[in-house]
Amino acid sequence: MSGTSAARVTAAVKVYGSGDTEVRALDGVTLGFTAGRFTAIMGPSGSGKSTLMHCAAGLDTLTSGEAHIGGTELGSLGDKKLTLLRRERVGFVFQAFNLLPTLTVAENITLPQDLAGGSPDREWTDALIDVVGLRDRLHHRPAELSGGQQQRVAVARAFAGRPEVVFADEPTGNLDSRSGEEVLGLLGRAVRQMGRTVVMVTHDPVAAAHADEVVFLADGRLAGRMEEPTAERVLDRLKSYDRAGAVT
């Protein structure tokens, strides 16, 4: 699928450790995440999914190769500029919600803009609060919410600054299937109705089926892509990688 990449990696290599303990977590991955689409990253355990996401998002650095957010090459940025880029141009949703317990829902949602010293876009934030269905919870603290509600706050926070791309790392990993479906539905609507870009790492073929496209990693390499995925087709593809892995 062509289109502008909101984020991309080129010849991405990530090596952990050295000598006998060296692991090539990414072994030459070239891949773009198209703007305005929902992409899921899948692959067997240890295939490099989290490493790819972390390097593409500027949470970790590549050993060699390049990572871009829009037109900005991340390797050329110092720590300060990278921190600013993560705050202003990228949104994150993590498995563990990562909300600040002492802040209210409303304060958590606008935290990135407040930290940046900017003024949140009230109209946009307001629309987001309605989309995630948290209007009647705005003055609650995270501990007073269910896990699904907390993750919906995290989703609203991720999109609040209208980032170029939102990275989600197993966003449904701590949720029951109904709350998980709600969160996945929100990510899908953010893309299809609000024109946002989402990249999600997941183990779950049902979650991946919410994406427009799935990219598959195996042994740190790009193993394939699938448009308009269904859970069944994703599962079949994953099984084929597992079998391939078992015979080598």
Ligand SMILES: Nc1ncnc2c1ncn2[C@@H]1O[C@H](COP(=O)(O)OP(=O)(O)OP(=O)(O)O)[C@@H](O)[C@H]1O
């Ligand atoms: N900080 C680290 N130090 C050393 N090795 C690491 C580190 N992080 C990841 N690895 C190794 O890199 C490889 C890829 O790990 P990564 O977490 O990216 O895979 P994954 O596909 O996300 O796995 P999972 O599905 O199990 O979360 C694995 O072999 C892992 O053990």
